[in-house]
Amino acid sequence: MATLSVRAGRKQVAGLHPKLEFSAARKAQNRRRNLWIWLFLMPTVVLYGLYTIYPIIASYWYSLVEWNGFEADQRFVGISNYQAVFADPMFWSSVKITLVFMLLVAPARIILSFLLAIVLNSPKLPFATLFRTVYFLPVVTTTAIVGVVMQFIFDPSSGPINSALRAFGISDGISFLGESSTALYTVAGVYVWKFFGITMIYWLAALQTISPDVNEAAKIDGANSVQIFRHITVPLLMPFLIIISLLTIEDTFRAFDLMQTMTGGGPFFSTEIIEIYIYRWAFAASIPQLGFASAAAVLFGLFVFVVGLIQLWGVYAARRLRADNQ
Amino acid sequence: MTAVARTDAPFAPPTLARRALRRLPWWIAFAFLVVTALLWVYPFIWMVSASLKDSLEIFSAGLQLIPETLAWENYGRAWEDANFGRYMINTVIVTVWTVAIVVIRCALCGYVLGRYTFRGSRIIMGILVATLFVPTGYTIIPIVKISLQLGLLNSLTGMILALSGAANVSAILIYAGYFRQLPKELEEAAVVDGASFFRVFFTIMLPLAMPVTATVALLTFLGTWNSFFLPLVFSFSRPELRTLSVGMQAFVGENAVDWAGMAAAGVISIVPVVALFIFLQRFFVEGIAGAVKS
Numbered sequence: 001m002a003t004l005s006v007r008a009g010r011k012q013v014a015g016l017h018p019k020l021e022f023s024a025a026r027k028a029q030n031r032r033r034n035l036w037i038w039l040f041l042m043p044t045v046v047l048y049g050l051y052t053i054y055p056i057i058a059s060y061w062y063s064l065v066e067w068n069g070f071e072a073d074q075r076f077v078g079i080s081n082y083q084a085v086f087a088d089p090m091f092w093s094s095v096k097i098t099l100v101f102m103l104l105v106a107p108a109r110i111i112l113s114f115l116l117a118i119v120l121n122s123p124k125l126p127f128a129t130l131f132r133t134v135y136f137l138p139v140v141t142t143t144a145i146v147g148v149v150m151q152f153i154f155d156p157s158s159g160p161i162n163s164a165l166r167a168f169g170i171s172d173g174i175s176f177l178g179e180s181s182t183a184l185y186t187v188a189g190v191y192v193w194k195f196f197g198i199t200m201i202y203w204l205a206a207l208q209t210i211s212p213d214v215n216e217a218a219k220i221d222g223a224n225s226v227q228i229f230r231h232i233t234v235p236l237l238m239p240f241l242i243i244i245s246l247l248t249i250e251d252t253f254r255a256f257d258l259m260q261t262m263t264g265g266g267p268f269f270s271t272e273i274i275e276i277y278i279y280r281w282a283f284a285a286s287i288p289q290l291g292f293a294s295a296a297a298v299l300f301g302l303f304v305f306v307v308g309l310i311q312l313w314g315v316y317a318a319r320r321l322r323a324d325n326q
Numbered sequence: 327m328t329a330v331a332r333t334d335a336p337f338a339p340p341t342l343a344r345r346a347l348r349r350l351p352w353w354i355a356f357a358f359l360v361v362t363a364l365l366w367v368y369p370f371i372w373m374v375s376a377s378l379k380d381s382l383e384i385f386s387a388g389l390q391l392i393p394e395t396l397a398w399e400n401y402g403r404a405w406e407d408a409n410f411g412r413y414m415i416n417t418v419i420v421t422v423w424t425v426a427i428v429v430i431r432c433a434l435c436g437y438v439l440g441r442y443t444f445r446g447s448r449i450i451m452g453i454l455v456a457t458l459f460v461p462t463g464y465t466i467i468p469i470v471k472i473s474l475q476l477g478l479l480n481s482l483t484g485m486i487l488a489l490s491g492a493a494n495v496s497a498i499l500i501y502a503g504y505f506r507q508l509p510k511e512l513e514e515a516a517v518v519d520g521a522s523f524f525r526v527f528f529t530i531m532l533p534l535a536m537p538v539t540a541t542v543a544l545l546t547f548l549g550t551w552n553s554f555f556l557p558l559v560f561s562f563s564r565p566e567l568r569t570l571s572v573g574m575q576a577f578v579g580e581n582a583v584d585w586a587g588m589a590a591a592g593v594i595s596i597v598p599v600v601a602l603f604i605f606l607q608r609f610f611v612e613g614i615a616g617a618v619k620s
Contacts, residue, residue: 134363
């Protein structure tokens, strides 16, 4: 506002028709401003448009064609790729594995990291920073590298875990990653170990929003620590629980790196999540089925999008809950 | 009655035994923390230990973590013969360029979205938020196709562009949120002095956003250094373009019995990010915590 009145004042002194001159000048100024704005947006429009928006749209077209290799011609086949995907039991198996994996790791990440964050948040705890660093350490390391190293750690003959089991006489060698019955649980365990630190940081951030005065006041009123926890901490954390759960759940759909390097989807497809299913048909098959893989990718994208929508709705509800609390 | 009991309690000197008993849950929790922490770092200690054992000792030593003799030649083997020196250079090139591009483009975009309303601003914001969680598995096929058409597949340039064009929406949102809450007077004074849009941004706004830039740069660094899917697909037909993460998988595929070399390669790949994390921990933690607070 200040700028505008200064400018208007100056024009009036110059003796021209104030209103006309003012609006013409402002129009020019606005045009220049808009030019700058779009110039600033350019890098994002080009890069994001090319590598995210265009692929999202192009996937729909690719899902409607028969296309056996990136250099090959595309032939329109309508919805037959979708029919083939729906008829493939391996697709449904990968959907099931993706969901089971989510149900295994998301609650573990959310609940365990919450308990740990409560303890770490206590001002009386010695070495709290050191503990936090240690629990967060796996998060920063390269997932693909960790996946490869874990193959060796879980090795049935010479890996340290089986060596320990043998040393304590518990068993003589479990092929954790070689058996369909244990592979998914093993990867889930490693996944929790690897990404647990992120959720812990979320919880610590949430706990820090509770002012110590509230707890002090409750203590003066005679509440014991269990009561404080139940009637103050938990209700104040409810909105965060929604946001943290949804962030964590969305994160579990990005398990490709770990799964590909630890098991590659095996043994016998028992750890084949949807992303590996898509990868297998598009890049690992002797004759790539890119149209078919695109149809699976579109369905996967829709699935993640729907979960994301629920997430945004949840965040919105959580914000309202938080506003009510304050 | 209860009121009296309550005020008296803190003044009654608790006996040593009672105090110890009351602290018992604490000690249990503490012991649990220590055990978990050891479990948490064990894989890394094992990796470092394995990287220094000779090839036979790895299989015979069992749980022994300290090597009998330090076999530094494992590192030489990983660096030279397994090409991890090359992979390291590739990773550094890709990461540095991607961080630079992402920081610049997200700062520019976040600035105009956070500070101005213009025709289309709401639509752009909406598209960005709607595509916040697009997984790589969904976009990978068209990315490869368009890179092939542009002649960028099988090149580090293509890898850099694809990495800096995919995702990163959260970085834009962090910048937009930061620029939005800066007071209006800042640029008004500069505009009266005749500074252009461009100069206002580069001399006033961007320097103010240093903490955001630090966070965005770090998280992008981490994400790029650790990325696997895109570099994997971009280096299929040219092994010399592999990054560390892709090279690791290839190395194990070719030398399944060289555990010591594998461990040395793993240490080489992970040390830079771990060092960065330990020195700049505060920014990492703040960057990640920001997702919950906003």
